[in-house]
Amino acid sequence: MTEDFDLNDEKNIAAMKHVRGLLEYMGEDVHREGLLETPARVLAAMGEHFSGYREDPKEHLQKTFEEVEGYDEVVLVSDIDVHSHCEHHMVPFVGKAHVAYIPHGRVVGLSKLARVVDGYAKRLQVQEKLTMQIANAINEVLEPEGVAVIIQCQHFCMCHRGVQKSNSWTTTSKLTGTFLNNPSSRLELFQLIGMDKSLR
Ligand SMILES: Nc1nc2c(ncn2[C@@H]2O[C@H](COP(=O)(O)OP(=O)(O)OP(=O)(O)O)[C@@H](O)[C@H]2O)c(=O)[nH]1
Numbered sequence: 644m645t646e647d648f649d650l651n652d653e654k655n656i657a658a659m660k661h662v663r664g665l666l667e668y669m670g671e672d673v674h675r676e677g678l679l680e681t682p683a684r685v686l687a688a689m690g691e692h693f694s695g696y697r698e699d700p701k702e703h704l705q706k707t708f709e710e711v712e713g714y715d716e717v718v719l720v721s722d723i724d725v726h727s728h729c730e731h732h733m734v735p736f737v738g739k740a741h742v743a744y745i746p747h748g749r750v751v752g753l754s755k756l757a758r759v760v761d762g763y764a765k766r767l768q769v770q771e772k773l774t775m776q777i778a779n780a781i782n783e784v785l786e787p788e789g790v791a792v793i794i795q796c797q798h799f800c801m802c803h804r805g806v807q808k809s810n811s812w813t814t815t816s817k818l819t820g821t822f823l824n825n826p827s828s829r830l831e832l833f834q835l836i837g838m839d840k841s842l843r
Pocket residue numbers: 729730731768769770771798800801805806
């Protein structure tokens with residue numbers, strides 16, 4: 644990844660200076676050998692962690708499959724890895740997303756649901772906003788009968804600093820349409836998520 648990092652780019656030169664400033668703030672010697680390439684590595688890593696700023700996740704949902712257009716039951720992709728960073732402390736929060744929708748005509752490739760999760764997760768986030776953005780994107784582009792996004796994460800700002808509750812998990816959900824209005828659809832969704840887990 645650092646190979647793609649342009650050491651001569653003016654924006655990169657300025658940003659590396661800021662990283663060196665932070666290292667000095669921490670009490671480090673920025674001239675010691677082990678840290679010489681660190682500013683470039685940090686920025687290259689940030690490019691990966693925050694790649695979401697360089698995309699519109701809704702674009703992943705544009706390609707739909709006409710052949711499966713008659714399918715009008717639940718499509719659930721569960722246990723999608725979530726790697727994000729909290730906007731309050733800029734430390735990771737990690738966990739899983741379960742994304743479901745009931746098509747109303749438009750059906751997308753399954754991987755695209757995971758790409759939408761990544762597109763919004765790879766930004767500075769709060770879990771509630773992440774949950775809503777994923778659901779809203781699917782709702783807006785696919786106009787399905789219902790969308791459900793359930794996210795469960797551990798926040799490093801809560802586990803490894805501050806209140807130090809290393810076993811706590813945060814669950815957020817956004818349900819729309821049928822999942823929101825029809826208790827039996829909601830029950831089916833929760834059973835499917837539970838069934839998915841019991842299969843492993
Ligand atoms: N609602 C919400 N809160 C979050 C999320 N990630 C981190 N936080 C919280 O953001 C809050 C920031 O609180 P502040 O009091 O401003 O900052 P702080 O002094 O560092 O807080 P502590 O973490 O309690 O030490 C904390 O309570 C975090 O737990 C998130 O995704 N959603």
